Amino acid sequence: MNHPIYSELDLTSLLSLSFSALIDELHDRLSELGFGDIRPAHGFMFKCITPSGATGIELAEFLGITKQAVSKMVDYLENSGYVIRQNHPTDKRGKIIVLSERGWSVVKAKEKILTEIEGRWIENIGIERMHMLKEDLTKLVHIANEGKLSSRTRPVW
Numbered sequence: 001m002n003h004p005i006y007s008e009l010d011l012t013s014l015l016s017l018s019f020s021a022l023i024d025e026l027h028d029r030l031s032e033l034g035f036g037d038i039r040p041a042h043g044f045m046f047k048c049i050t051p052s053g054a055t056g057i058e059l060a061e062f063l064g065i066t067k068q069a070v071s072k073m074v075d076y077l078e079n080s081g082y083v084i085r086q087n088h089p090t091d092k093r094g095k096i097i098v099l100s101e102r103g104w105s106v107v108k109a110k111e112k113i114l115t116e117i118e119g120r121w122i123e124n125i126g127i128e129r130m131h132m133l134k135e136d137l138t139k140l141v142h143i144a145n146e147g148k149l150s151s152r153t154r155p156v157w
Contacts (some may be wrong), residue, residue: 022117029113035106037080045073045108046099049083053098082106 009017023040029037041063048054050063057142074097077083082103088094099107101103 022114026110028111030106030109033109035109038082038106042073042077042082043110045077049097049099050102050107053086053096055077055088055094055096059097075101077088124156 027038027040030036031138044063045059048059054062056067056070056074060067063070074083078085079089080102082098083097084100085095085100088096118130125133
């Protein structure tokens with residue numbers, strides 16, 4: 001870690017590079033498991049869909065994108081077998097997007113892989129420092145969002 005580049009990186013770069021390293025490894029491993037058609041942006045959408053589904057409007061608000069962009073993503077994920085459009089339980093004209101069996105499989109694989117990656121990071125920096133890092137980042141996120149987590153979780157790339 002004594003390489004000169006490490007001392008030159010600012011916080012934004014460090015956060016971005018660590019996030020990218022995690023996402024890249026996650027998607028490499030998902031690809032190895034047969035989920036190569038899943039993209040990082042889809043994971044953000046899955047967060048809103050689980051556990052009981054979401055409407056297109058809810059997805060658009062959650063991701064901070066247009067309903068048309070959501071519709072294209074849902075079309076792609078439906079054609080790939082990850083989601084299903086169902087009749088809305090209370091709005092007869094509306095649809096709700098839910099995960100299919102394949103969608104739940106990729107969510108479970110993602111959770112397992114992220115747990116393994118975090119475990120390896122803990123081996124590198126120690127459990128106490130990992131807890132401190134998570135607590136500090138949680139505090140900063142809450143402060144930045146006036147005491148609550150942001151209602152939108154959109155990709156940063």
